[in-house]
Amino acid sequence: MSDIACHCGRRGALFAKNDGSLKLVRWHHCREHLDKERVALAGLVDSTIPPSMPEIFRDTDVTRLHPNIQKALDWKPQGDVSGLLLHGTTGIGKTRGIWAIICRLWAEEALKDKQLNFQFLTMRKLETTIESGFKDQKHGTAIDQLISLPFLILDDFGKERLTQRMASDLFAIIDERSTARRATIISTNFNGSTLLERFDPRDKETGVALIRRLKDYYRMVGAGA
Ligand SMILES: [Zn+2]
Known part of the structure; x- marks a missing residue:
């Protein structure tokens, strides 16, 4: 353009x-x-809709999302609390809720003639990004890019068990983004204690530290089935 x-x-x-x-x-x-x-x-x-938004999420009726998810749709980074964590079982509308938030922020920026700079990554995609950085010996660059993105969304955190490399990379990303107060949204099917089980037993310390960061710097929104 x-x-x-x-x-x-x-x-x-x-x-x-x-x-x-x-x-x-x-x-x-x-x-x-x-x-x-x-x-x-x-x-x-x-x-009002980012062109990169998958078609299946475009027709979301937000009134059908879980009430707790609906309450989170007004989220925006505020001071130290620069993140949003949506947790709960499949089917409550976490991903749809995230896209509704992205659309709201996108529309606000578009009225200022700007394009919201965001990246939506599934955990699988995040893993691929980090792995390909390793192959090209640009691992540090890949992590730095994820840290410096103005707005990062990580969908389905914990879906796959975390390798040691992923655990330490994720910690670095979440820790540094929180310190720099960069907007981040994470969705997960797990809560604090079950999320910890997604880490390798050798990485429990990293897992505990990561969950601590989420509790300190994220608005936590939970919803049961
Ligand atoms: Zn003019």
């Missing part, structure tokens, strides 16, 4: 195509100088 500037020097306003493609379009005038009718005639609307 080219970076079109208005005659006043500001960036052109950001919109989305109204044809279901979610494709982003930069208008040739800034939000102050644009002609709303012409924008509408061009088939453009405010962008």
